[in-house]
Amino acid sequence: MADVLIAAVFVPSPPLLVPELVGLAASETDDLRHAVLDSVRCIGDVDEWIVVGTEADAAEVPSTAIGTFRGFGADVRVALGPAVGTATGMPDADMPLTALIAGWLRERTSPETRADVHVLARATDPVECAQLGKTLRALLDADTTRRGLLIVADGAATLTAKAPGAFDERSAAVEDTLGEASPPEIHTAWPRSTPVCATTSH
16 A cells, blocks of 8 residues: 555643643743644644654553543543544543643644554663554555654753753753654754654655
8 A cells, every 4th residue: 555644743742732731821832832733733634643652651542532631730621533522421531641732732733633642651672662663654554544643752851951850961962862763854853842744755
């Protein structure tokens, strides 16, 4: 089958993207919020998002799931698919942040798209990461479904003395490694967790 991966998008994962979670300080994150939403719109015209992120524990979250940001301070509910957008069941308060962010972005940029979320544990062996890549590659090649790839990930939070995690001299090397691992067309845009959209030929 032909490759129908339409585009790949890298976005950061801070809950402060959701204005209800930051109250009167929402305007302070408007620029980041708008940049992320603009980037994600390049995968707005697809049938399915493949979402990949990392957290403490691994998880698979299907497009039928609904969740809430209640654990982050406000009961902002999100759905990972259009069929569950009006679901009345209890939302998952323990839904991984990767899935919550994906659901929030989906509802605002591509409400008819479904999102399947794959969360890797932070301690996952590189071999297992590569295997997930092969599995997703096989999925893309299996049919003609139009898909977009959404990577929810953050760079180092310790690049300067004023950073959330203070300064860590090892941070620059971590950022360089992330950049080297990214496709050439987004190599220069990955550092500092800038949202990026890279389109593909198909």
